[in-house]
Amino acid sequence: MSQSAVRMTGIVKRFPGVVANDGVDLEIRAGEVHALLGENGAGKSTLSNILTGLYRPDEGTVEVDGEQRVFSSPRDALEAGIGMVHQHFRLVATFTVAENVVLGESGGSLFMNQDEVATRVRELSDRYGLAVDPSARIWQLSVGEQQRVEILKVLYRGAKVLILDEPTAVLTPIEARSLFATLRAMADEGRSVIFISHKLGEVMSVSDRVTVLRGGRTVGTVNTSETSTRGLASMMVGRSVEFERVVRDNPADTSVTVLRVDEISANDDRGRASLHDISLTVGKGEIVGVAGVAGNGQRELAEVISGMRASTSGRISVGDELVKSGKARSAIARGIAHVPEDRLHTGLAASHSVEDNLALKNYRTSTISKFRLLKRRAIREQATALVERYDVKTPNTTTPVRLLSGGNVQKVLLAREFSALPKVLIAASPTRGLDVGAIEAVRERLVAAANEGVGVLLISEDLDEIMSLADRILVMYEGRILDDVPAEGADRERIGLTMGGSNVQEVAK
Numbered sequence: 001m002s003q004s005a006v007r008m009t010g011i012v013k014r015f016p017g018v019v020a021n022d023g024v025d026l027e028i029r030a031g032e033v034h035a036l037l038g039e040n041g042a043g044k045s046t047l048s049n050i051l052t053g054l055y056r057p058d059e060g061t062v063e064v065d066g067e068q069r070v071f072s073s074p075r076d077a078l079e080a081g082i083g084m085v086h087q088h089f090r091l092v093a094t095f096t097v098a099e100n101v102v103l104g105e106s107g108g109s110l111f112m113n114q115d116e117v118a119t120r121v122r123e124l125s126d127r128y129g130l131a132v133d134p135s136a137r138i139w140q141l142s143v144g145e146q147q148r149v150e151i152l153k154v155l156y157r158g159a160k161v162l163i164l165d166e167p168t169a170v171l172t173p174i175e176a177r178s179l180f181a182t183l184r185a186m187a188d189e190g191r192s193v194i195f196i197s198h199k200l201g202e203v204m205s206v207s208d209r210v211t212v213l214r215g216g217r218t219v220g221t222v223n224t225s226e227t228s229t230r231g232l233a234s235m236m237v238g239r240s241v242e243f244e245r246v247v248r249d250n251p252a253d254t255s256v257t258v259l260r261v262d263e264i265s266a267n268d269d270r271g272r273a274s275l276h277d278i279s280l281t282v283g284k285g286e287i288v289g290v291a292g293v294a295g296n297g298q299r300e301l302a303e304v305i306s307g308m309r310a311s312t313s314g315r316i317s318v319g320d321e322l323v324k325s326g327k328a329r330s331a332i333a334r335g336i337a338h339v340p341e342d343r344l345h346t347g348l349a350a351s352h353s354v355e356d357n358l359a360l361k362n363y364r365t366s367t368i369s370k371f372r373l374l375k376r377r378a379i380r381e382q383a384t385a386l387v388e389r390y391d392v393k394t395p396n397t398t399t400p401v402r403l404l405s406g407g408n409v410q411k412v413l414l415a416r417e418f419s420a421l422p423k424v425l426i427a428a429s430p431t432r433g434l435d436v437g438a439i440e441a442v443r444e445r446l447v448a449a450a451n452e453g454v455g456v457l458l459i460s461e462d463l464d465e466i467m468s469l470a471d472r473i474l475v476m477y478e479g480r481i482l483d484d485v486p487a488e489g490a491d492r493e494r495i496g497l498t499m500g501g502s503n504v505q506e507v508a509k
């Protein structure tokens with residue numbers, strides 16, 4: 001029997017109004033991939049933050065290789081061989097990939113030979129299939145690419161215990177599979193991997209053991225080979241949940257076009273052409289899924305439609321009204337709502353309260369801006385109602401959004417966007433990082449919006465999500481739409497291959 005690399009016993013961590021960890025036990029063996037599973041707010045990130053020295057526990061002990069340790073900083077933990085890939089990125093936006101990878105490494109400095117660093121980063125990238133240009137600056141990268149940098153950073157430092165907080169949330173199935181091979185190889189070398197994910201299928205395929213948390217407590221630890229996705233789901237939420245193709249009470253009316261995108265081209269942040277003559281329409285009440293591997297122009301497409309990025313050519317209209325290129329206000333005025341992939345930076349003001357964030361978009365509408373005064377009371381009442389309706393777990397409405405768990409941050413954003421009563425909703429990975437219960441709730445909201453006639457453009461790397469919700473599926477690859485098929489009876493394999501850039505002829509073979 002292999003020895004335990006990490007043993008956490010009776011961990012308690014309290015925050016004002018919340019007990020995030022309420023006596024958690026976790027034992028991680030050397031040479032295993034150990035999955036940590038639990039609903040949004042169950043306490044997974046908090047536990048990881050304790051193990052990596054970001055938080056001090058109020059009670060409980062942490063042992064590494066049989067020795068009791070108290071970490072006072074992530075650097076401390078890293079020196080003991082514990083490294084973390086965070087759920088919310090911690091990269092320096094203006095630095096290059098290589099600089100970010102080197103930053104904070106003991107003995108590393110920015111004055112190291114940049115070519116050497118770039119070469120090593122490139123080697124690691126190649127070896128682990130984490131494609132990213134070492135000389136690119138972080139702000140120029142997509143969320144998926146930024147996450148690769150976070151993973152590279154920890155790999156570069158050779159951590160013995162590697163914690164990945166939802167690492168696959170922005171990866172494609174193919175990328176995820178290659179990451180799993182990496183994780184497996186690391187475990188075979190005697191390292192330990194703590195893998196946090198909401199995707200039960202992933203947990204089943206990659207982990208040796210699983211510990212389930214619920215409400216800040218350990219529900220139990222099981223051998224993966226002795227459980228199933230169903231078993232894990234019911235441990236997690238106390239019931240079993242399954243996704244099926246959603247039946248709509250009010251089908252799409254494609255004779256009415258709510259969103260028209262006409263031959264749109266646009267550049268990415270680095271000035272390279274990233275959208276090439278994209279044309280698409282979304283009908284009244286239609287859910288159009290955009291499938292594709294992250295980084296193929298989806299982010300630019302969402303931004304251009306929502307007026308956050310100027311197009312270089314083409315037109316966008318809602319009904320028969322044009323949306324001004326690069327003018328978010330024009331997009332909002334036309335009735336376009338946007339749930340961006342990067343919630344904490346683009347979508348919300350992270351350090352502001354839940355109630356201010358909920359009010360941000362509609363401060364010009366009636367109830368709240370009477371006499372052009374922002375009325376605190378009205379804002380608070382509206383926020384309280386939305387928090388309840390969208391089941392946001394927060395101590396109260398004045399809590400800063402950055403203190404909420406990932407899933408709850410998303411709920412705040414969705415609540416705000418839906419409450420603006422849009423005609424068109426651009427949803428980019430709206431369920432990424434959410435637990436099964438929250439995913440169900442978000443999907444129900446999307447379908448309810450479509451039933452009411454909202455045209456939804458659902459951009460997602462989760463093919464299951466698109467297959468179960470969309471009326472029609474577009475496949476995006478390298479800034480172009482390669483395929484446009486009805487979702488009913490769509491051929492998964494063909495879509496998967498097109499996502500990977502295989503052309504339709506190849507697929508037909």
Ligand SMILES: Nc1ncnc2c1ncn2[C@@H]1O[C@H](COP(=O)(O)OP(=O)(O)OP(=O)(O)O)[C@@H](O)[C@H]1O
Nearest residue numbers: 015020040041042043044045046403404405406407
């Ligand atoms: N710094 C903080 N201050 C106050 N409350 C916090 C803080 N960090 C986490 N919490 C609260 O502690 C609870 C556990 O949060 P945590 O982020 O650990 O959950 P999680 O299991 O990682 O959830 P998710 O799957 O949504 O990421 C939540 O109720 C959260 O709002």
Ligand SMILES: [Mg+2]
Nearest residue numbers: 044045087406
């Ligand atoms: Mg978390």
